[in-house]
Amino acid sequence: IGPRINAAGRMKSGMEAVKLLISKDLSEATRLAGGIAIQNNERKEADHVITENALKQLKADPANAKKCSTVVCGTGWHKGVVGIVASRLTETYYRPTIVLSRNGDMLTGSARSVSDFNLYDAIDSCRKYLTAFGGHKFAAGLSMKAEDYEKFRTDFEKYVKKHIQPHQKRPAIIIERYIGFDEITNDFYKKLQEFQPFGPDNCEPVFATRGVVNCGRTCAVGKEQPQKHLRLEVMDSTGKVMVGIGFGLAEYANVIRSGAKVDICYTITQNVFNGRASLQLMVKDIKVG
Numbered sequence: 360i361g362p363r364i365n366a367a368g369r370m371k372s373g374m375e376a377v378k379l380l381i382s383k384d385l386s387e388a389t390r391l392a393g394g395i396a397i398q399n400n401e402r403k404e405a406d407h408v409i410t411e412n413a414l415k416q417l418k419a420d421p422a423n424a425k426k427c428s429t430v431v432c433g434t435g436w437h438k439g440v441v442g443i444v445a446s447r448l449t450e451t452y453y454r455p456t457i458v459l460s461r462n463g464d465m466l467t468g469s470a471r472s473v474s475d476f477n478l479y480d481a482i483d484s485c486r487k488y489l490t491a492f493g494g495h496k497f498a499a500g501l502s503m504k505a506e507d508y509e510k511f512r513t514d515f516e517k518y519v520k521k522h523i524q525p526h527q528k529r530p531a532i533i534i535e536r537y538i539g540f541d542e543i544t545n546d547f548y549k550k551l552q553e554f555q556p557f558g559p560d561n562c563e564p565v566f567a568t569r570g571v572v573n574c575g576r577t578c579a580v581g582k583e584q585p586q587k588h589l590r591l592e593v594m595d596s597t598g599k600v601m602v603g604i605g606f607g608l609a610e611y612a613n614v615i616r617s618g619a620k621v622d623i624c625y626t627i628t629q630n631v632f633n634g635r636a637s638l639q640l641m642v643k644d645i646k647v648g
Contacts, residue, residue, distance in 0.1 A: 363392075366399035369439030405440045409433065410447050413458060417448075427528070428481075428519040429456040430512040432468075436460035442469035442498070449473060453530050455481060455519050457501070459508070467502040470494070474527040476519075484518045485511050532643055534624055535564040540571075540599035548627055548638055565643060567624040571595045577616050579609035591615065591642060593623070602630075603640030611645045622646040 367376040375398075379391040413431045417423045429448050436444075441458040449456045449471045455478055459468030472478035477496040486492065488511040492501035503511055557563040576592040579585070589605040589612055603625060605611070615621060625640040 362402075363395050363399045366402040367395045369443075370398040370402050370405075370437070402440060402443075405437045406443050406447075409436045409440055409444045409458075412436075413444055413448060414451070417452075426454070426516055426520075427523055428454055428516045430459070430515060431457075432459040432461055432466055432508060434461045438462075438467055442471070442500075445469050445471040453528065455523070457482075457515070459501075459503075461505055464505050465490075465502060466505055466508060468500070470499040470501065472497045474529075474531055476523055476527045481515060481518050481522070485514045488514070532565055532624055533562070534567045537567050537569065539597040540568060540595045540601050541597040543599075543601065543627060543638055545638070548629065551627060563626050565624050565626055567622060568595050569622045570620040571623055572620055573615045573618060574600050577612060579612045580604075581609070585609070589642070591623075591640070601640055602637075603642045605642035605645065608642060608645060611647070614647055615645075619647060621648075 364376045364380075367373055375391060375395055379388055379395060382388040382391060412433055416431050416433075417429065423429075429452055431448070436458070438460050441460055445456045445458040445468075448458065453473055455470070455472050455476055457468055457470040459466040470478055470482060475496075478499055479494055479496050482489070482492055482494075482499055482501060488507040489501055489503050492499060494500055551564065554561065554564070571593040574592045574594050576590070578590055579588065580590045581588040587607055587609050589608040591603040591605065592600060593603070593615070594600045603623070611621070622645070623640070623642050624644050625642045628639055628641050629636050630639045
C-alpha cells in the first residue's frame, strides 16, 4: 500500500491518495485505487529507465571511477522519480549523488548523501550556480540553469573530494546492540516506538543477531525475474524463530537454505495480516561465515 500511496504524489498528485483514503464510496475508492496502481507501475518503469540511462552515462565517463561524487542529468527525466534514482546510484557507488532532470533551460533534481557526510554544506558551497535549493545533510532538492551544470558539477566534486573522510566512502550500518530473538517481545517493540519519530537526527535502532539458521521457509520473493528480495524464517541460539524480509537480498537465499549460520542486522516492525499482528524483521544486511 505504502509505495502506491507514495507513487500518486510522485507521478501526479498526492490528492488522489488522500481522496482514496477518505472515500466512503466503494465504487469511487475502487476507481481511485485502480488509477493509483497504474501510476505506481508508471513510477516503476520510469525508475528503471532513468536508472539504466544514468548508469550508462557513468560507465561511459572514463573519469567516473576516480570521482568522489556522482552528478548526472537527463532531458525529460520525471522529476518525481529522480530522488529514487539518486538513492539507487548512492547504493551502487556509495558517494554523494545528485540526479537532475532537464526541462528547457532549467535543471531540477534531488540529492542523496552517504554515512554522515553533510550534503547540504556541499551544495551550499556551490550556491552561486543555483536558483533554489533546500534540504538537510542527508537529502536535498535543487535547481539551476542548464548553462551552469558543468561548472556546478566540477565545483561540487572539488568540495566533496576535499571534505569527505575515508570512513564516509565505505557503506556502514550502525548497530545499536547484539540481541537474541528471545528479547524481541511485544513489550520490547512498544518501548522502541516511544523513541519515534525516527529521522535523520533520530535514526531507527538497528539490532543484530549472530549465528541464525534456516527453519525451512527461507526463499527469494518478488514479482521481478529474477526475484530480488528475500523472505527469511530463521532461528537463533535461543531457539526462537523469527520471520523477516530483506529487500534486495535474494542472493543470500541459497546459502541460508543450505543450513549455513549467518549473522543478520535488522530493524523490528509489526506486520498485520488478517487482523492479527506479529513482529517481523526488516533485514538490512547479512554476513556469511
